[in-house]
Amino acid sequence: MKTLIKDAAVVRPDGTTAQASIAVDGTRIAAVGAVPEGFAADEIIDGKDMLAVPGFVNAHTHASMTLLRSYADDMELMEWLNNHIWPVEAKMVSDDIYWGAALAAVEMIKSGTTTFADMYGPFMERVADVVAQSGMRGVLSRGIIGVAPDGEKKIEENVTLYKDYHGAADGRITVMFGPHAPYTCPPDFLKKVARAAQQLGAEVHIHMNETRAEIAQIEKQYGKRPFAYVEETGLFESGTLAAHCVHLDDEEIAIMKKHHIRVAHNPGSNMKLASGTAPVPRLREEGICVALGTDGASSNNNLDMLQEIQLAALLHKVTSYDPLAVPALEALKMGTEYGAEAVGLKDVGRLEAGAKADITLVSMKGAAWCPRHNEVSLLVYSGSAADVDTVLCDGKILMRHRALQTLDEEKILFEASRCAARLTR
Amino acid sequence: MKTLIKDAAVVRPDGTTAQASIAVDGTRIAAVGAVPEGFAADEIIDGKDMLAVPGFVNAHTHASMTLLRSYADDMELMEWLNNHIWPVEAKMVSDDIYWGAALAAVEMIKSGTTTFADMYGPFMERVADVVAQSGMRGVLSRGIIGVAPDGEKKIEENVTLYKDYHGAADGRITVMFGPHAPYTCPPDFLKKVARAAQQLGAEVHIHMNETRAEIAQIEKQYGKRPFAYVEETGLFESGTLAAHCVHLDDEEIAIMKKHHIRVAHNPGSNMKLASGTAPVPRLREEGICVALGTDGASSNNNLDMLQEIQLAALLHKVTSYDPLAVPALEALKMGTEYGAEAVGLKDVGRLEAGAKADITLVSMKGAAWCPRHNEVSLLVYSGSAADVDTVLCDGKILMRHRALQTLDEEKILFEASRCAARLTR
Numbered sequence: 001m002k003t004l005i006k007d008a009a010v011v012r013p014d015g016t017t018a019q020a021s022i023a024v025d026g027t028r029i030a031a032v033g034a035v036p037e038g039f040a041a042d043e044i045i046d047g048k049d050m051l052a053v054p055g056f057v058n059a060h061t062h063a064s065m066t067l068l069r070s071y072a073d074d075m076e077l078m079e080w081l082n083n084h085i086w087p088v089e090a091k092m093v094s095d096d097i098y099w100g101a102a103l104a105a106v107e108m109i110k111s112g113t114t115t116f117a118d119m120y121g122p123f124m125e126r127v128a129d130v131v132a133q134s135g136m137r138g139v140l141s142r143g144i145i146g147v148a149p150d151g152e153k154k155i156e157e158n159v160t161l162y163k164d165y166h167g168a169a170d171g172r173i174t175v176m177f178g179p180h181a182p183y184t185c186p187p188d189f190l191k192k193v194a195r196a197a198q199q200l201g202a203e204v205h206i207h208m209n210e211t212r213a214e215i216a217q218i219e220k221q222y223g224k225r226p227f228a229y230v231e232e233t234g235l236f237e238s239g240t241l242a243a244h245c246v247h248l249d250d251e252e253i254a255i256m257k258k259h260h261i262r263v264a265h266n267p268g269s270n271m272k273l274a275s276g277t278a279p280v281p282r283l284r285e286e287g288i289c290v291a292l293g294t295d296g297a298s299s300n301n302n303l304d305m306l307q308e309i310q311l312a313a314l315l316h317k318v319t320s321y322d323p324l325a326v327p328a329l330e331a332l333k334m335g336t337e338y339g340a341e342a343v344g345l346k347d348v349g350r351l352e353a354g355a356k357a358d359i360t361l362v363s364m365k366g367a368a369w370c371p372r373h374n375e376v377s378l379l380v381y382s383g384s385a386a387d388v389d390t391v392l393c394d395g396k397i398l399m400r401h402r403a404l405q406t407l408d409e410e411k412i413l414f415e416a417s418r419c420a421a422r423l424t425r
Numbered sequence: 426m427k428t429l430i431k432d433a434a435v436v437r438p439d440g441t442t443a444q445a446s447i448a449v450d451g452t453r454i455a456a457v458g459a460v461p462e463g464f465a466a467d468e469i470i471d472g473k474d475m476l477a478v479p480g481f482v483n484a485h486t487h488a489s490m491t492l493l494r495s496y497a498d499d500m501e502l503m504e505w506l507n508n509h510i511w512p513v514e515a516k517m518v519s520d521d522i523y524w525g526a527a528l529a530a531v532e533m534i535k536s537g538t539t540t541f542a543d544m545y546g547p548f549m550e551r552v553a554d555v556v557a558q559s560g561m562r563g564v565l566s567r568g569i570i571g572v573a574p575d576g577e578k579k580i581e582e583n584v585t586l587y588k589d590y591h592g593a594a595d596g597r598i599t600v601m602f603g604p605h606a607p608y609t610c611p612p613d614f615l616k617k618v619a620r621a622a623q624q625l626g627a628e629v630h631i632h633m634n635e636t637r638a639e640i641a642q643i644e645k646q647y648g649k650r651p652f653a654y655v656e657e658t659g660l661f662e663s664g665t666l667a668a669h670c671v672h673l674d675d676e677e678i679a680i681m682k683k684h685h686i687r688v689a690h691n692p693g694s695n696m697k698l699a700s701g702t703a704p705v706p707r708l709r710e711e712g713i714c715v716a717l718g719t720d721g722a723s724s725n726n727n728l729d730m731l732q733e734i735q736l737a738a739l740l741h742k743v744t745s746y747d748p749l750a751v752p753a754l755e756a757l758k759m760g761t762e763y764g765a766e767a768v769g770l771k772d773v774g775r776l777e778a779g780a781k782a783d784i785t786l787v788s789m790k791g792a793a794w795c796p797r798h799n800e801v802s803l804l805v806y807s808g809s810a811a812d813v814d815t816v817l818c819d820g821k822i823l824m825r826h827r828a829l830q831t832l833d834e835e836k837i838l839f840e841a842s843r844c845a846a847r848l849t850r
Contacts, residue, residue: 069795070802074752107792212746271739272806274748301806302793311739314696319744321637323699327499367532368727370494370838371845377495381697381726386811413795420796 001026001042001395004035008047008361009375011054013337013350015329017375022052024357027170027395031353043397045390049365051375053332054349055114055358055393056305057339060205060243060264060293062120062143063127064092064100066107067420068298077211077273085298088423096419098126103416104303105134106409110402111304111385112360114393117241117264117293117343119143119178119205121154124161132169135398135406137358139241139343140165141178141205146189155196162200172394174344176241181207182226183214190233203239203344206230209252210244211275227252236261241342243293245283246276253286262289262342265334267311269295277319280312280326291342292335306385309335313380328380357395363387426451426467426820429460433472433786434800436479438762438775440754442800447477449782452595452820456778468822470815474790476800478757479774480539480783480818481730482764485630485668485689485718487545487568488552489517489525491532492845493723502636502698510723513848521844523551528841529728530559531834535827536729536810537785539818542666542689542718542768544568544603544630546579549586557594560823560831562783564666564768565590566603566630571614580621587625597819599769601666606632607651608639615658628664628769631655634677635669636700652677661686666767668718670708671701678711687714687767690759692736694720702744705737705751716767717760731810734760738805753805782820788812 005022010032012018023030023039030036072084092100097120108116115137118127124142131138142158145151158177166175177197179185185193197204209215209226218226228251230236236259243264245256256263265278283290292308294300313331317323326334340349348356364372368382391399398406430447435457437443448455448464455461497509517525522545533541540562543552549567556563567583570576583602591600602622604610610618622629634640634651643651653676655661661684668689670681681688690703708715717733719725738756742748751759765774773781789797793807816824823831 067796069793069798069807070800071796071798073799073802073806074749076748080748103792103795110792268739271743272748274742274746274750276746277743297807301802304793304809314693314736315740315743317699318696318702318740321699321701323501323505323697324499325699367528367535367834367838368494368729370528371492371496371842373494373496373845373849374498375495377498377726381498382494382722384729384809384811386809409792413792417796420798424798 002040003043003045003392003395003397004039004041005045005047005052005359005361008050008052010052010351011376013352015376021047022351022359024392024395027356029351029353029355029357032351045361047361049363050361050389051364051379052351053360053362053379054336054351055360055391056112056335057291057343057349058108058113058116058293058303058305059241059291059339059342060266060295061116061118061303062296063104063116063118064097064120065296065298066103067096067100067416067423069301071298071424073301091423094123094126096423097123098129099412099415099419101127101130102407102412104297105130105136106404106407106412107303109134109136109391109398109404110388111306112362112388112391113303113305114358114360114391115139115340115343115345115348117205122157125164128165128168128173131173133406135393135396137172137345137393139174139176141176143178143180144193145180146185151189155193159196159200162202170394176203176205178205179235181214182218182230187233190230190235194233194235194237198238201238203241204235205241206243208242208245209247212247215247225249225252227255231255239344244270244275244278246270246278248279256288257286262291264291264293264342265312266293266295267315268308269299271311271315273299277315280316281320289338289341290334291339304385305335306383309380328377331380332376357392359392360388361390363389427465428468428470428817428820428822429464429466430470430472430477430784430786433475433477435477435776436801438777440801446472447776447784449817449820452781454776454778454780454782457776470786472786474788475786475814476789476804477776478785478787478804479761479776480785480816481537481760482716482768482774483533483538483541483718483728483730484666484716484764484767485691485720486541486543486728487721488529488541488543489522489545490721490723491528492521492525492841492848494726496723496849498726516848519548519551521848522548523554524837524840524844526552526555527832527837529722530555530561531829531832531837532728534559534561534816534823534829535813536731537787537813537816538728538730539783539785539816540564540765540768540770540773542630547582550589553590553593553598556598558831560818560821562597562770562818564599564601566601568603568605569618570605571610576614580618584621584625587627595819601628601630603630604660606639607643607655612658615655615660619658619660619662623663626663628666629660630666631668633667633670634672637672640672650674650677652680656680664769669695669700669703671695671703673704681713682711687716689716689718689767690737691718691720692740693733694724696736696740698724702740705741706745714763714766715759716764729810730760731808734805753802756805757801782817784817785813786815788814
């Protein structure tokens with residue numbers, strides 16, 4: 001299958017925007033620029049008034065939590081978790097995981113996201129089904145809480161998930177291990193997770209240093225901060241995607257550099273839950289890879305990566321009093337190229353020959369895009385996810401002129417609403 | 426003209442949402458609830474899957490600056506003003522003001538805004554034309570810089586604007602005086618503005634305490650902080666809408682309370698320009714009216730009030746470490762009811778019998794609105810301005826199913842682009 005995106009405004013890896021065509025051959029970009037001689041496209045997409053950017057990478061989410069969107073907002077974290085989120089999650093059955101993730105996929109594709117890193121469970125195989133059916137990329141991990149009585153079983157589920165799905169769906173599914181967080185996993189348990197992951201050569205996706213309270217708890221319990229605590233268990237040895245990383249000291253940043261830990265920064269969730277502001281400009285200066293995630297829809301409350309890109313660009317300016325803190329292009333890269341790096345994908349997140357054809361086309365026809373002095377500025381500071389027009393992933397068209405090509409939107413919204421009603425009644 | 430909005434989810438002034446119909450008779454809401462007996466609607470709007478909220482009030486903007494959207498971003502404030510914004514503004518002619526404001530009106534109506542408070546000039550009569558033609562409400566002021574050689578002339582222009590337009594367009598246009606800021610207006614000049622405004626019974630719209638640097642400058646020059654400085658000129662005596670108010674001390678908050686000063690908080694602009702975070706939770710505790718504005722499109726870069734509502738809800742949570750700092754309903758009220766109060770409009774900003782029929786209908790059909798546990802949470806934390814479906818102002822339909830009814834969108838975008846290209850070449 002050959003697809004030609006004709007004459008779009010293409011954001012190149014160096015940040016410049018050029019009027020160019022993108023030739024897609026199979027799963028990869030064959031050329032960006034002039035149409036290659038003899039390239040016979042099966043499908044032509046008109047790029048007029050379209051901005052082409054890499055598909056967004058949501059580096060940290062809990063997809064099936066869409067079912068709890070707007071169920072419990074504006075409350076203290078522990079009240080939220082103990083009295084609202086956890087009791088409902090305990091009731092979730094396999095179909096809830098499926099329809100919740102399917103709803104997430106609808107929302108993500110419609111807002112230009114092509115890859116998501118998911119930590120949840122049980123029934124992560126149902127999220128894998130959604131990834132396979134939707135045509136997206138999924139980096140899946142079984143969320144493992146060590147303090148729960150079934151901790152060992154969860155490690156086993158993650159092992160099974162890895163064996164059954166790592167590399168599945170033409171390589172669009174990859175699997176990581178998902179130990180939930182230092183404060184929910186004792187040291188011996190983390191060692192077991194580390195061993196299980198390393199035996200398979202799997203990487204790790206973990207929540208780190210989200211709130212001040214959890215850090216104080218770890219310090220009190222173990223006499224050290226979370227990064228030192230986890231480092232000693234060996235968990236960081238096989239490659240780590242660390243979500244949040246809001247509160248860090250110098251020693252922890254040194255540990256992150258030593259183990260090449262990649263960060264999934266979640267500005268929307270950190271703002272809504274009042275967790276704090278991650279030191280993103282500092283992390284960038286230190287050469288640490290910083291990606292963006294939405295977190296779950298019950299703490300955001302949407303899965304709109306462009307909004308996270310916008311928040312990342314705005315939040316760090318105001319908290320550092322530096323209008324150059326996170327420039328527009330850097331924020332966009334956090335949501336695309338750095339996102340792909342953070343979740344462990346090669347050849348994803350850049351629009352250039354040889355890269356995987358994960359492409360989001362954004363319509364620039366609306367009033368918020370007028371006049372067009374600078375397209376990247378317009379996308380980051382003025383555009384909206386609703387401007388996303390067409391989405392390709394792995395060379396396949398997932399949405400065309402806002403119509404989903406792989407998923408039945410109406411049925412999914414109906415079934416997800418039904419699941420949510422049952423869970424919360 | 427009688428219009429019936431049938432069976433929508435209506436957000437009432439007390440924050441509850443009820444399935445109800447809204448009967449509009451002439452410029453006002455006749456009833457919210459059951460359809461009044463014998464109400465013969467000329468026009469019926471189906472409210473199924475629609476959330477009805479008051480039209481958004483943009484309490485601080487510079488509409489014609491849309492022409493500079495994306496022209497100069499990611500730079501220091503003084504570099505931005507001196508080398509980019511001011512040189513272009515100096516070239517603006519009457520038609521630029523008109524097409525820039527028309528572009529703003531297109532964008533505002535399409536994102537659910539029915540009222541805007543504008544400070545700009547010269548040629549504010551052309552902004553008045555846009556208000557008259559668009560069917561929106563405009564609270565207009567001539568931006569007056571006292572340190573410029575033509576300061577007196579600008580006061581005269583504001584007097585003329587008031588005399589010609591206050592109460593015009595069936596009362597949809599009101600006029601305030603627009604002394605730019607303490608740091609651009611010396612004391613004797615502010616006294617002249619105060620006298621001119623008070624002779625006409627006009628209120629004042631002014632930038633206050635936006636950056637730390639301008640406060641330091643006033644303190645150095647006059648030995649007092651800006652609110653004390655302005656208070657002594659008498660400018661606060663006739664009613665004041667103060668934009669920004671980012672950095673305040675206790676004495677200044679006392680002055681604000683004494684003069685019933687209303688605040689236009691601009692979270693997007695304050696974040697993008699790295700000005701700082703206004704003490705909104707404190708101001709609310711003190712009983713001060715806090716509204717929301719987008720500021721100009723060159724420092725935002727859109728005129729999306731729902732985004733400001735979202736930012737207001739998120740920013741103050743994270744900076745205060747309090748997840749209850751600005752709850753969803755409070756943020757929505759800042760963008761509607763409190764906005765109307767701040768810009769001096771009575772009977773606007775509430776959906777109830779007797780109020781002006783300024784109504785925004787938001788479609789809840791998208792994935793980001795599923796499931797629907799709480800509509801106000803969904804609007805504030807998950808919805809997008811692109812979900813705005815239909816907009817009424819003063820009883821007239823300005824947009825229906827996203828089609829503008831009063832303005833020629835295509836022509837306006839074309840002409841605005843042409844103006845912007847001429848100004849920046």
